[in-house]
Amino acid sequence: PLRGKTALVTGSTSGIGLGIARSLARQGANIILNGFGEPQAIEAVRNALAESGDVHCTYHGADIEKADEIESMIRFAHEKFGGVDILVNNAGIQFVSSIVEFPPEKWNAVLAINLTAAFHTTRLALPHMLSKNWGRIVNISSAHGLIASANKSAYIAAKHGLLGLTKATALETAAHSVTCNAICPGWVLTPLVQTQVDMRAQQEGLSDVEIKKRMLSEKQPSGEFVSTEQIGETVAFLCSAAADQIRGISLPVDGGIVAQ
């Protein structure tokens, strides 16, 4: 159903972004990968994705903390594919600290990557979508876009802000077949979360398995991690024709976290 469309997924060399790229390639969309990593590993991912959906898959290594690098990535998308039809703002970083001890430069980096980058990609990708009268923007927020926890102030502020940007974008595109929505994942076991598991295992002197059990029982009622594939398939649904009138929503895929 997405054959002939081009999807840019930021932060798709790992974790959730890679799961999203896999789902969209299976639907026939051409893929622009973005994110950091070893060139050989990225090349292997690129080849596997291209084969899996018989699609074109390319890579752009823009550091999305920098507006000028986002600009060259969107120019690259225009040169290669004529523009971005599906934009998934997924790249994100976490930093765990109390507000009092939060390094201001880390605050700026978390806001730049988790929120401001989505403003830049959106402002640069939208003209093409509006001119074609078709487009999909999916912002990967978090359960922490809807509720807070201690010691993640920058991330929580950025993810709440991203839901605001999602609603504003949905209203500015409402008269077109261009939709903008957000997904709010709960715990997904990716490198971003494994780092937090490792940190707590060290602090609390417990094993990897025990910490994971503890993290789930503290927050996630289902007691299971969300999978990257489940997030990928939710993005694919939001890109489908069935979702054409879904506008500006914040959709939790979180094992019940925000139902509590």
Ligand code: NAD
């Ligand atoms: P991850 O660390 O596995 O992957 C992050 C990706 O972003 C990587 O490809 C990395 O290279 C890329 N990236 C980081 N900084 C970048 C930059 N400056 N420029 C370009 N790319 C950059 O993380 P993940 O868990 O897959 O997270 C993906 C998104 O999902 C993030 O926005 C995260 O906040 C959100 N999320 C994750 C969880 C979870 O439990 N894992 C829960 C809720 C929300």
